[in-house]
Amino acid sequence: MASRSAFTLSQVAKHKSKNDCWLVIDGRVLNITKFLEEHPGGDVVLLEVAGKDASKEFHAVGHSKAAQNLLLKYQVGALEGNALQEIDDRKQAPETSFHQTRKEMRASVVKDDQTQKYAYFLELFIPLMVAGSYFCYRCTTVVN
Numbered sequence: 074m075a076s077r078s079a080f081t082l083s084q085v086a087k088h089k090s091k092n093d094c095w096l097v098i099d100g101r102v103l104n105i106t107k108f109l110e111e112h113p114g115g116d117v118v119l120l121e122v123a124g125k126d127a128s129k130e131f132h133a134v135g136h137s138k139a140a141q142n143l144l145l146k147y148q149v150g151a152l153e154g155n156a157l158q159e160i161d162d163r164k165q166a167p168e169t170s171f172h173q174t175r176k177e178m179r180a181s182v183v184k185d186d187q188t189q190k191y192a193y194f195l196e197l198f199i200p201l202m203v204a205g206s207y208f209c210y211r212c213t214t215v216v217n
């Protein structure tokens with residue numbers, strides 16, 4: 074759950090070490106201390122912008138939607154004067170995206186399964202119809 078505390082840039086600037094690393098992205102104040110080691114782009118780039126507004130650098134990389142959702146996980150507040158949109162964690166949290174993806178995957182499996190059943194039905198039904206028609210034809214045209 075994202076916190077709603079407001080911080081000034083000078084407050085954020087106090088947290089710029091490897092053991093206490095904050096930065097600002099899109100008006101969100103993030104404590105990324107625990108994320109430094111996990112960042113796929115490495116900790117060096119993050120420490121270079123530690124304590125600052127890194128929105129430009131973050132967007133310049135073209136981070137994925139998953140990376141953008143991760144911002145919510147590390148948010149500790151907002152930069153003073155920034156009216157952030159109300160965050161619906163249920164909609165945007167990575168866990169939800171995972172469940173959403175699983176739901177979509179399951180739906181497509183079910184859909185594929187139904188298509189397959191329909192194909193099996195046709196495969197069985199069409200030869201039966203042909204055989205039945207041929208049988209009827211033979212019965213009605215047999216000359217004694």
Ligand code: HEM
Pocket residue numbers: 098103105108112113114115118119122127130131134135136137138139140141143144147
């Ligand atoms: C808390 C903020 C950040 C998060 C959650 C984050 C997350 C990620 C993630 C998940 C990736 C993997 C690729 C992707 O999914 O887009 C990534 C890659 C990367 N990030 Fe970040 N990032 C953050 C901040 C930054 C900042 C501020 C910079 C630059 C100063 C940066 C530079 C990079 C670079 C250079 C890569 C590697 C891109 C590549 O190899 O293609 N990131 N980041």
